[in-house]
Structure formats: C-alpha cells, structure tokens
Amino acid sequence: MRDLLQELNDRWAEQSAPIARYLLPGATEQELDEAEKQLGFPLSAEVRDWYGWHNGYDLVPGLAPQWPSRKLPGSLKEAVRDHHASRAQAREFAEEAGGVAEWNFGATWVALTRPGKQMVVADNDRAGQDSLAPSALRLIIFDEPEKWNPPRLPSLMSLLEAWLTLTQQGTLRFNPTVGDWEEDWSAVPQHLRVRGLIL
Numbered sequence: 001m002r003d004l005l006q007e008l009n010d011r012w013a014e015q016s017a018p019i020a021r022y023l024l025p026g027a028t029e030q031e032l033d034e035a036e037k038q039l040g041f042p043l044s045a046e047v048r049d050w051y052g053w054h055n056g057y058d059l060v061p062g063l064a065p066q067w068p069s070r071k072l073p074g075s076l077k078e079a080v081r082d083h084h085a086s087r088a089q090a091r092e093f094a095e096e097a098g099g100v101a102e103w104n105f106g107a108t109w110v111a112l113t114r115p116g117k118q119m120v121v122a123d124n125d126r127a128g129q130d131s132l133a134p135s136a137l138r139l140i141i142f143d144e145p146e147k148w149n150p151p152r153l154p155s156l157m158s159l160l161e162a163w164l165t166l167t168q169q170g171t172l173r174f175n176p177t178v179g180d181w182e183e184d185w186s187a188v189p190q191h192l193r194v195r196g197l198i199l
Contacts, residue, residue: 017174023054
C-alpha cells in the first residue's frame with residue numbers, strides 16, 4: 001500500500017494540490033505502537049501504513065490541504081483523542097437514553113480525518129485476528145447517526161485505488177486557480193460515486 005500512497009502523492013504534486021506539499025512526515029513504528037496501547041486495540045496494517053505515510057498536516061494560513069472529498073487529514077494523536085472522546089460521548093448518550101442510544105461510536109473505530117460536520121473512520125475490528133485484514137471505511141455524518149453503521153467502502157486500499165484511477169483518467173483533478181478539487185461527475189463509474197469518501 002505504501003507504493004500506492006507514494007504514487008498518489010506524486011500525482012497530487014503534479015497538480016499542485018496543497019495536500020501533497022503540506023502533509024507532515026509519517027508516524028514512527030514506536031508512535032504507532034504507543035497509539036495502539038492508548039487505544040487498547042491493534043491497528044490494521046492499512047491504518048498503520050496510512051499514518052506511517054503522513055501524520056497530519058502543517059497548518060498554513062489560507063491553505064486547506066484537503067482530500068478530494070474535502071476532508072482534512074488528521075494526525076495519529078488526534079485519532080487517539082477523538083476515539084476516546086467519541087466513545088465517552090456515546091456512553092453518555094446511552095445512559096441518558098436508558099442504555100439504548102442511536103448515537104454510537106464503534107469500539108475499534110479510528111478517525112482518519114479531523115472532526116467537522118463529517119468524519120471518516122476506519123474500523124480495525126479484524127486486526128486482532130489478522131493484521132492484514134482490511135479496514136472498512138465509514139462516513140460519520142453527525143446529524144445522521146442512523147447512517148453510520150453500513151461501511152461505505154470495504155477497505156482503505158479501495159479508497160486510494162479509486163483516487164488514483166480517477167486521477168489517472170483526468171476525471172478527478174485539483175484546480176490551483178480556484179484552489180479546489182474538480183471532478184467530471186458524468187465520467188465517474190457508478191461504483192465509485194461514493195460521496196463524502198471518494199468525492
């Protein structure tokens with residue numbers, strides 16, 4: 001997956017996308033191991049590769065190094081913080097609802113983006129049995145908790161492959177003049193029309 005990440009980064013750099021220039025160096029193996037201890041569960045190889053590639057971004061005034069889906073990449077430290085905060089909030093809501101609440105945050109979910117109105121999370125539920133098992137991606141829309149449970153994509157790898165395919169086709173591109181991603185929606189294959197994640 002790391003070769004795919006580098007190729008994607010090179011493509012973004014060719015288009016002068018800020019995300020290619022302002023991503024911070026990746027987390028070390030020690031930092032990843034420490035994050036697993038703080039989370040209380042193992043991370044999948046996909047998630048470890050993701051944070052080993054970059055660990056957040058350098059905040060530059062006036063620039064937003066967004067994903068093609070207009071999300072801001074988070075750091076490993078933020079992922080640990082947001083996991084515990086979201087789990088605590090879920091427990092609080094459950095207590096207020098008498099033990100049952102529609103608002104929930106999975107025990108092995110880890111955020112890949114900074115919280116906003118939406119957040120992308122990777123599920124590490126299978127990593128304990130097989131570190132190479134893929135991490136399904138979910139899109140959390142905070143005012144639509146009923147839509148959280150179904151995975152939107154089967155793996156982090158599938159997201160990267162979709163971005164690379166669309167970039168190579170010219171269907172997805174960064175326009176430096178307007179400072180935003182643009183896509184030719186009519187040319188996007190049906191199975192890649194996953195709003196909020198791919199586009």
